[in-house]
Amino acid sequence: GAGVSQSPSNKVTEKGKDVELRCDPISGHTALYWYRQSLGQGLEFLIYFQGNSAPDKSGLPSDRFSAERTGGSVSTLTIQRTQQEDSAVYLCASSLTRESRGGELFFGEGSRLTVL
C-alpha cells in the first residue's frame, strides 16, 4: 500500500490477555517508530527501529511491552498480561531514514486497544 498500515484497527481484550499489534511501514522506509496515545493525551514515544534493530527502547513502559521487526519491514508490538491502563491508540510511523527529509514521519491510522 501507499501508506503505513496497522492492524487490527480496533481490539477489545480482557485484562490479563496478551495482544499483538502489527505495523506495515511504507516500502523502503528503514526507520520505524511506535507511539501510544491515551484518551485526550499527547503522543508518547515507545520504541524506535532502524532496520531490524531497536537502538531506542526508552519509551516502553514496562517489561510487559516488547516489539520486534523482521526483514526490515513489518513490526509487531506485543503487550503481555494487559492491564486497563494499557487502553490507548497505538500509532506506528515510518521514515525513509532517521534523518529523512525534514524529519518527516508518516503515521498510520493507529490500533485502538481497549482492555476491559
Next chain:
Amino acid sequence: DAKTTQPTSMDCAEGRAANLPCNHSTISGNEYVYWYRQIHSQGPQYIIHGLKNNETNEMASLIITEDRKSSTLILPHATLRDTAVYYCIVRGISSNTGKLIFGQGTTLQVKP
C-alpha cells in the same frame, strides 16, 4: 531537544488566516522546528519544518524569528477541515534516532 510552549487552544474564522505561535527559547543552533497536526481520530500529519529561514509549502508557511526563539505557523485560508491539534516540535539534526517528542499542542477550532 529544546522544549516548546504553545497555547492550549485557538479559534479562527473560516477563510481567515490562522496564526499559531510557538515558543522555543532554548533552541540551539542545530535544531530544526517541525510542525505536525492531528485531525480527530487520525494519525499525525507532517506540515512543514525550518531551521532559520521562513518556509512555505502547499499547506502552510513557517515564520521563524531572527533569534530563533519563537515561530509562527500560518494557514493562509483556514477551512473547517483544518480543525485539528497542531504540534510544534524541536529536534536536532544530530538526533540519534530521529524520534519526535510531542507536547500537548494547540487545538485549533475553525468556525464557520
